[in-house]
Amino acid sequence: MLSFILPVAILLLWFFVTATNRVPEYILPGPVTLAKGGFDFFFGSLDLSPYSGTFWQHALASSKRVTTGFLLATILGVPTGIAAGNYPRFERILDPLIQAIRSIPGIGWLPLAMVWFGIGMKTAVFLIALAAFFPIYLNSMHGAKQVRLIWKRSALMLGAGPCAILTTVVLPGAMPSIVSGLRTGMGLSWAYVVLGELTGVPDGLGAVIMDARMLGQVQIILIGMISIALVGRLSDRLLLLLLRSVAWRKEMV
Amino acid sequence: MRRSRCQINVEDVGKIFSKNSATGTMEVEVLRDVNMYVWPGEMVCLLGPSGCGKTTLINILAGFEKTTRGKIFLDGSEVSGPGPDRGVVFQEDALFPWFNAWQNIAYGLRQKRVPRKEIERRVKMFIDMIGLQGFSHYFPDQLSGGMKQRVALARVLAISPTILLMDEPFAALDYQTRKSMHELLLDLWQNLQQTILFVTHDVEEALLLAGRIYIMSARPGTILQEIPIPFPWPRTQDILTETEFVSYKKSIFNLLKAQCVASHAL
Numbered sequence: 046m047l048s049f050i051l052p053v054a055i056l057l058l059w060f061f062v063t064a065t066n067r068v069p070e071y072i073l074p075g076p077v078t079l080a081k082g083g084f085d086f087f088f089g090s091l092d093l094s095p096y097s098g099t100f101w102q103h104a105l106a107s108s109k110r111v112t113t114g115f116l117l118a119t120i121l122g123v124p125t126g127i128a129a130g131n132y133p134r135f136e137r138i139l140d141p142l143i144q145a146i147r148s149i150p151g152i153g154w155l156p157l158a159m160v161w162f163g164i165g166m167k168t169a170v171f172l173i174a175l176a177a178f179f180p181i182y183l184n185s186m187h188g189a190k191q192v193r194l195i196w197k198r199s200a201l202m203l204g205a206g207p208c209a210i211l212t213t214v215v216l217p218g219a220m221p222s223i224v225s226g227l228r229t230g231m232g233l234s235w236a237y238v239v240l241g242e243l244t245g246v247p248d249g250l251g252a253v254i255m256d257a258r259m260l261g262q263v264q265i266i267l268i269g270m271i272s273i274a275l276v277g278r279l280s281d282r283l284l285l286l287l288l289r290s291v292a293w294r295k296e297m298v
Numbered sequence: 299m300r301r302s303r304c305q306i307n308v309e310d311v312g313k314i315f316s317k318n319s320a321t322g323t324m325e326v327e328v329l330r331d332v333n334m335y336v337w338p339g340e341m342v343c344l345l346g347p348s349g350c351g352k353t354t355l356i357n358i359l360a361g362f363e364k365t366t367r368g369k370i371f372l373d374g375s376e377v378s379g380p381g382p383d384r385g386v387v388f389q390e391d392a393l394f395p396w397f398n399a400w401q402n403i404a405y406g407l408r409q410k411r412v413p414r415k416e417i418e419r420r421v422k423m424f425i426d427m428i429g430l431q432g433f434s435h436y437f438p439d440q441l442s443g444g445m446k447q448r449v450a451l452a453r454v455l456a457i458s459p460t461i462l463l464m465d466e467p468f469a470a471l472d473y474q475t476r477k478s479m480h481e482l483l484l485d486l487w488q489n490l491q492q493t494i495l496f497v498t499h500d501v502e503e504a505l506l507l508a509g510r511i512y513i514m515s516a517r518p519g520t521i522l523q524e525i526p527i528p529f530p531w532p533r534t535q536d537i538l539t540e541t542e543f544v545s546y547k548k549s550i551f552n553l554l555k556a557q558c559v560a561s562h563a564l
Contacts, residue, residue, distance in 0.1 A: 195392045198362050203406035203457060204382035213405070217396040293396035294437060 074264040082264040083271070096253070096265055104276050106248040110166060110241065111234045111280065114173025118230055122178045123223060126185025131215050136186070143182060151176040151237060159244060169241025169249070176237040177230035184226025188219025217293045224288055224298050231284050235277035250276065304335040304371070305493045306359065306461050311368035312518075313354055328354045330518040332368070336461065341487050341494040343504035345550070346514030347557050352497045353389075355519070356465045359495070360386045372460055382406060385454030387467040391446050393438040399425070399449045400434040406457035424452040427486065444475035448482065455486065461493045468503070477535060480506055484533060501550050505543060506533060513550065516557045523553065 056076065062068045063075030070078065082096075089098025129136040154175060155168075162168040192215050200214045216223075242251025250273050257265035289295045313329040328351040336342045346352050357363040359370060361380035370377050372384065393402050403424055407417045425434055428448040438446055447467055454462060468476045484507065487494055498504050504511050505527060513523045527546070529537055537543050 195388060195390060196394060198360070198380070198386070199388070199392045199394070199453075200405070200409075201362070201380040202360055202382065202384060202386045203453065204409040205405075206409075209409060214394070217394070220396070296437075297396060 071261060071263060074267070079264050079267055082262075083268045086265065086268050086272070094262075095260075096257070096262075099253070100272060103248055103250050103253050104272065106252075107235075107238050107242065107250045107273075108276065108280070110169040110249065111173060111231075111238050113166075114170040114237070115177050115231055115234045117170065117174035118177035118181050118234075119227065121174070122181030122226070122230070123185050126182040126223075126226070127189045127211070127215060127219060129182075130186040130189025130219065131192075131211070140186075143179075147179050151233075152240060155240060155244070158241075164244050165246050168244065169238055169246070172237045172241045173234045176233045180229035180233065181223075181226040184222045184229070185219060188222025188226075189215055191222060192218035217297070220292060220297045224292075227284060227288065228281060231281055232277065235273060235280070239273060303337075303374075305338045305340075305373060306336045306495065307371040307374075308332055308334045308355075308359070309369050309371070311355070311358065311370065312366050313351070313358060313363070314366045327518040329358075330520045332520055334512050334521055334524075336493055336495055338493055339491045340509050341496060341507055343508035343511045344495060344497045344514060345501065345504045345511050345554070346499065346519060347516055347554055348499055350514045350516050350557075351519030352499075352514060353465055356386070356463050356495075356497055359463055360384050382410070382457050383460040385457060385459035385462045387447070387450050387454060387462070387464045389466040389469055391438065391443075391450075393446055393449055393453070395438050398435050398437050399430060399441065399445075402438070402449055403452045403456050405453060410457065420456055424456050427455075427489075428452045428482065442475075443471050444479060447471065447479060451483070451486070455490065455492065459492075461495060464494060464496045466498055467496075469498070469500070476503075481535070483507065488532060501547055501554070502538065505529075505546055505550070506535075506538065511550070513553055522557070525550070 059073075060076050063070070063073060063078075074082070085094065085098070086096050087098070087100045125139060129139055151172065154172060158168045158171045162171055196214050196218055197210060200210050205213065238249065239251035239254075242249035243255045245255075246252050250269055253272075254266045254269035257263070257269060285298060288298045292298050311329055311332040312327070315326045315328060317324045317326070332355060334342075334344075344352055344355070354363065358365055361378060361384065364378070377384075394405065397405065400421055403421045404417050407420060412420075421434075425431060428451060430445060430448055430452075433441065433445065436445075438449070441449065450467070468479045471479065480503065483494075486492065496504070496507055508527050511525045511527060512521050513525065514520065515522045525546075529543065
């Protein structure tokens with residue numbers, strides 16, 4: 046009950062200041078305008094705007110970029126992280142370089158990415174893969190380091206070879222940490238897809254809010270922001286479901 | 299030569315740990331001239347004060363650590379590095395938490411590529427033997443300390459190691475559980491004729507289980523004395539109160555006490 050007090054108060058205040066025109070529509074549209082615009086954006090046919098019913102198409106475009114970039118980051122981040130965490134020598138070779146690259150903020154890569162990849166899918170995917178790589182790599186490395194020596198020794202004395210130790214001891218031992226890395230990476234992927242789409246691509250939720258800014262459609266900006274939050278949250282749930290189905294134990298995820 | 303008839307033979311083993319510090323390399327001698335052997339089917343206890351290098355010796359026998367001097371022979375041939383011919387039961391909980399009891403016991407057999415049917419048969423047999431019927435699908439954190447050590451025992455017995463190394467496996471358990479583990483171990487040892495080297499600092503435990511006891515000195519650990527234990531098999535907890543048992547206990551206590559005094563005097 047207590048948790049509803051603040052949101053309801055804000056909603057009332059919002060309704061009050063917009064209905065009485067204390068804050069004009071072009072700065073902050075009222076809740077009703079927003080709800081109508083949202084319905085139209087999702088399902089169309091309420092009024093004829095360029096955004097009617099386009100949510101699905103934009104969400105799909107963004108999801109494709111996020112999925113591609115996130116998969117790339119996972120394919121690169123998990124194995125290198127595990128290797129660096131498990132083999133100190135590999136860490137000494139690889140980690141300083143990765144840490145150096147990590148100190149460049151992800152946003153700082155945008156101009157270079159545009160030079161390299163132009164505007165569109167490739168730039169967005171590059172930015173996402175780059176941003177999501179670091180938490181995935183770092184958490185996988187941390188997880189592999191947390192694997193207890195006694196588990197490795199147990200596996201050794203039970204006859205496991207180096208490969209079996211990686212797949213049956215190090216990977217499951219590092220799993221909880223890998224999962225948190227993947228979830229952080231997924232969250233960052235949604236942040237960076239917006240960045241990638243701000244630069245003039247025709248579709249995607251990030252493109253929608255940038256486009257709406259130029260057309261002065263503040264309600265669409267807000268609806269776009271909420272849509273990104275919803276889709277991001279949904280993708281986190283889906284990721285968890287997927288990981289739970291492949292994990293050794295669902296309690297690990 | 300005796301070496302070839304023994305299951306395990308430890309010859310002149312010494313271990314020095316060197317640590318690098320700001321002031322130079324510091325060397326700690328943990329083991330010195332350790333000589334011992336175990337016959338096939340025998341249960342031998344290694345008894346010593348804490349910090350005397352018992353665990354280091356077990357780690358060397360298991361192949362987890364290298365010797366500084368000396369050699370280890372298994373069935374007459376020298377060994378280095380870990381292998382499934384030497385099973386270990388650790389003092390700490392060492393089960394794989396992501397596998398349930400069944401999968402933990404099956405682990406070694408899977409590594410050996412034993413056919414599935416045979417794995418199922420053997421795992422079931424060992425679950426019955428350790429009395430954990432109905433707990434196959436429990437994960438380690440859902441089992442009590444005693445149950446975990448039962449699974450840890452079954453997991454190594456399942457791969458039929460040449461020798462079973464046990465490093466104070468029941469030290470962390472409460473008194474009652476420890477007693478029932480002793481009975482289980484004595485049972486398994488007799489049924490399977492498994493060669494066992496059991497490390498402990500508990501005199502009573504050593505006297506109850508062992509056919510022979512090696513007494514270790516304080517650091518640097520070496521074998522002080524070898525004592526054959528004459529109590530007949532099968533043994534039960536009843537012998538704990540017999541006069542002969544008590545007098546053995548007293549004399550070994552005195553030996554160990556002298557070691558403790560010696561190590562504190564250093």
